[in-house]
Amino acid sequence: MTAMTTPDLAGPGGHHDVSEARKLAMWAFLGSEVLLFGSLITTFLLYRTRVGDGPSAAEIFDIPFTSISSFILLMSSLTMVLGHHSWERKDWRQMRVWLLATAGLGMIFLAGQVFEFTEFVHEGLTVSTSPFGSAFFVLTGFHGLHVAVGVMMLMATAIMGFTGKLREDGGMNVGLVGLYWHFVDVVWIVIFTVVYLLAV
Amino acid sequence: MATLTPQAPSPASTAAPGRGGIWEWITTTDHKKIGILYGFSSILFFVVGGVEALFIRLQLAVPNGEILSADAYNQMFTMHATTMVFLVVMPIASAFANYFLPLQLGARDVAFPRLNAFSYWLYLAGALFLTVSFFVGGGADGGWFGYAPLSTQVTEVVRMDYWSLGLQVLGVASIASSVNFITTVLTMRAPGMTLMRMPVFSWMVFIISFLLLFSLPMVTVGLIQVFLDRNIGTLFFDAANGGDPVLWQHLFWLFGHPEVYVLILPAMGIVSEVLPTFARKPLFGRSFVIFSGIAIGFMGFGVWAHHMFTSGLGPVAEAAFALTTMFIAVPTGVKIFNWLGTIWGGSLELNTPMLFSLGFIFLFVIGGLSGVTHSIVPADSQQHDSYYVVAHFHYVLFGGAIFGIFSGIYYWFPKVFGKLLNERIGKVNFWLMFIGMNLTFAPMHVLGLNGMPRRTYRYAEGLGLDVWNLVATIGSLVLALGIAVFLYNGWRTFRKGEVAGPDPWDARTLEWTTSSPPPEHNFDRIPVVHHEDDFWHQKYTTDEEGRAVAIPADLRPVVAEGPDEDIHLPSPSYHPALAGLGIFVMLLGLVYVPWGLIAVGVGGIGFLWGMFGWSLEPLVRGDH
């Protein structure tokens, strides 16, 4: 509906550039994901002070810890974009290194989240303690799920890079994985502010 | 790199070599076959939803009905609405969109054929999942908009688990196909097919794809929250512990109102194709029809809270949403006048597709007007949850969407199957449905204003509700007869229908330039488009007074000297269906945690296998 002046991407003879089409589709999907995380964040904003008898955000958050894990996720965007850059230059060796580094940073972030969740449960905050607990765990858990999917895609892409199965026209390519990964990172930028920093 | 001989003689011979029958349908990535799959599945569920409706009407035929228990009645009205909205009207629009979007754009397929197949299998998985719940503890019973706490109260029964999971999967299927259609429109149009030259039906598909893309994620989150509230003890909608059920209402209607336009816009697109064809005039104010469609798309996101006028939003929000609701009637009204302008002074051919389109206009105007009455908050507070509302949305959904869809079926059936549906039987079909529809739903206006609440399974004698309820039930039987006549017509046509030829209606858009049914590659040569209604301009020119004059066949511009040399078609693949099956098994497992976790694992492996196989296999047939 915005596309009134959209450039005509169709090539001559009805052939179209598959990787361009994929990128376009990925952006559309990410537009949709904005609304998904928007709904979860809205739920959190509505419930952030409804703590019932359970601990409140200010009591339970460990801001220094979360800042470090946020920083790690942020830096994984750097390794991702460097991997993307090597992919464009067809430097497969470098690309694998950066992709695996990105996946590694993602896993560190996930490990941090698992640690954080266990701590919170020990301190008495579970999904059924209060609406705040429900909203917190579901929002950050959902984001964690996205990170996990991203890690899987990164590993798969890197492994396909090893075995030579990574094809230019393959369904999964570094360009798409990169977009997805950066988006997941961007969502965390918002979550870090809205969920954690506002609670200090 | 394999190329296909363009003179592929019949669809049967284009199957994957050595395979045929069901396997061919399971592995198909052809947008036309997927369209047919969508079509048949939704007709099947149309019958299921219709039977559920008949149960409701039989129960209400006389006071103190004895046919259904209160519990069974709850299941019937919930599943009737869920089935009709998500398993019938949405997928049948998807059937038309799949089949005709590429043909109208002059393309050989959609942008992502395997994703397209995956959407279908996901839809089927979700649809079967919702329906099997009848056999394992009962169908969903919390109403189609599943207000908490009706949807979240935890009982021994898993009904609303089936509902919340099933709808989520259907949502994912729709998001996937929306992404697909948007990309198709933006990247696959034939040379010269600018956006403004795109047929109106394709435009409406484009618009609803945006509506679905941005509205479905919100209800997805709501459904996840419902599922978690029921299963792991979150408190999202638990008012006793600080949760807020009104949040669910927002999340649902933020999706639910754009959804209303998702249901009606494809029908409006169909009507905008049928009227010009049979009035033998171009669509009046074509760009207005398109732009009002876009306006409806945007405004459709700004009216959701008019479903919640009795939820206590406060006067500011109520006034604001009352205004936006009145405003959205404007672009809808614009379209009505455009259609009237199209038939004004045309030489009308009153055949079955045209009758259904005219019926659409008539009934949709009634439903639209009763809809505007809901924008007035004090009046709405009286009408809310009464049969008046039921009457309103059946006029727009049955009189609107379904009549538009039937118009589309009669219009495009010859293109899809190569045979014309019988006209005489078609007219009987139309009049039975038209009369039955009005007999069923017009009395509900009166019933509602006389105070009959919706979703009550019994009413006492002597409340003044008896007569009109009986009339409505009789009407529903007439309606059912009409549908039966339609099914008979389809069955008869398959056996001995009149052969249609490529262009039986002397129509205007590109899908009619190719054979009926079209070859697997759609067009021997990708068309080059010079006009709106390009096919019309290939056949006709105008004289000095603006009258259409047919161009003799031998003087028409030569479109193609020969077939394109390399035609790439997507290769068949079983991976989308495997991934869909995996999802189905996972869903079943999720309902029966902890033992079901085994099924979740098995299904998960199937799903991942499908996805990875999909990303690794070659894209184009024979291309290694």
Add this chain to the structure above:
Amino acid sequence: MTEAAHPPHPTPRDYWLIAVVLAVITAAEVAVAYIGVDVVKVPLLFAMAFAKFVIVVGWYMHLRYEKKAYRRLFYLGLIAAPILFGVVLFSFGVLIGS
């Protein structure tokens, strides 16, 4: 038909520089979070999160180098979300109440 004036893509050097900027903003965010006055803190935090968001989307995701169609698809979601959810939160009194 592609847009003629694409700015040149960033180089790895640019990517590293951007990472440094992002790191600095993050450090500033954490520091600001400990300011006690909400009227100062909240707008600052949102501004900095927004800046990081724009940097990652624009440069790392190359959105500013992409075709208009891509940008608009994403912007639609990005514009819709705050408006819709703003209205929802407003109707709950969250935005004005607290």
